[in-house]
Amino acid sequence: MTRTAVLRGIGAMVPPRAVDNDELSALLDTSDEWIRTRTGIRRRHWADPGMATSDLAMVAGERALKSAGGGPVGMVILATSTPNQPMPATAPQVAAGLGLGTVPAYDVTAACAGFVYGLSVAAGAIAARLADRVLVIGADLWSTRLNPDDRATAVIFGDGAGAAVLEAGRESDPGALLGFDLGSDGLHRELARVPGGGSLQLADPDTPFQQSDHYLTMRGKEIFTHAVGRMSESSGRLLKQVGWEARDVDWFAGHQANARILHAVADALDVDRSRVLIHLDRVGNTSAASIPLALTDAAVQGSLRPGQNVLMTAFGGGLSWGSAALNWPDVDVL
CATH class of the missing domain: 3.40.47.10 (Thiolase/Chalcone synthase)
Known part of the structure; x- marks a missing residue:
């Protein structure tokens, strides 16, 4: 098995x-x-x-x-x-x-x-x-x-x-992760990065942190375009892989970076905006934590219920992106 x-x-x-x-x-x-x-x-x-x-x-x-x-x-x-x-x-x-x-x-x-x-x-x-x-x-x-x-x-x-x-x-169990789609594009790695602190640019103990390259830098407009395109493409491939149509997606749990990005991806997939989970309004962009935070919040609120199909997708620096699909199980959320 x-x-x-x-x-x-x-x-x-x-x-x-x-x-x-x-x-x-x-x-x-x-x-x-x-x-x-x-x-x-x-x-x-x-x-x-x-x-x-x-x-x-x-x-x-x-x-x-x-x-x-x-x-x-x-x-x-x-x-x-x-x-x-x-x-x-x-x-x-x-x-x-x-x-x-x-x-x-x-x-x-x-x-x-x-x-x-x-x-x-x-x-x-x-x-x-x-x-x-x-x-x-x-x-x-x-x-x-x-x-x-x-x-x-x-x-x-x-x-x-x-x-x-x-x-x-088993794949038939509630909560089974049904498929993944992952990708990256290192040619655009400079769109979002922390330049200092690695082997390429070591930390300088004589440079005050406020003047160093240890802050996150991001080119927002370009990130927006790449995020919408990559998450839409990745999600589309995954939907075909798991045999779902847009109407089969009960909840779209995208990376909580920007509400306009989430709505643009949903529109590209033909997923109704009413099925987009929004949690960023209360917590901002929490990076790797954003999807599980949004899922936990939706489960606590009672909007995410057992048996519903959930499409997850995310995009970040690297560039890196990925999607996953599951049927939501009956879980106790604390």
Whole structure:
């Protein structure tokens, strides 16, 4: 029997500090209206000083494990572009903090597409019998990587984490991940990046952080065009792969970067806008955490119900993108 990854639990976490558009408008040349009309974002959550990506990931992971009814986990995959440090990976620290012992644990870096990439890796590990249950976490803490004077990024990103527990099952099981479509284009890697801190451009201890290249830079208009095109194409291929028509999609769970992007992709797929999950208005762009945060919120609100077909798609720096499809299971969301 072919083993299929099945969703058994989900959890999420955002820091308590909420930062609304008016607060940022007092610091930047912007306004609540400007931010809302261009992005759809009303507020975002930023971590307090001293809080790390691992802290967010552990809370989301713990909630997902409780949602799944507890039990052992054979692997931990953390999708993040803001690890606690360049080395070692943050996933082993998260696994240890959750009391999971010496299970395999590693980071996946695919920017905002990281959670979909993580799901695909987990599904492969389950199919290959490397693990019976896998904890996949998407977590990013971008507030410490944003130039406070850069309106293009400072108003967009928030901090958060979302997690899912996948378990070996059958394709006919509720919650089965039915297919994936992934892609990348490194020729456009400079459209969204953090230039400094890697082997190409090492950190300079004599350069103040405020003047360094450790901030996120992004070319918004070009990113918008690529995001709409790549997510539309990827989603279209996946729909054909799993045998769904647009009318079969009950919920479109796209990466929560910009409401206009989500609506443009839905329009390209002929998916009604009323079936687009929108969570970014309350949390901003939470990068790898955005899809599980949106799914958790929809499940808590009762709009996402067992038996509904969910199409996920994401796009991020790299460039990287990916899509996944599943039939939503009956899960307890904490």
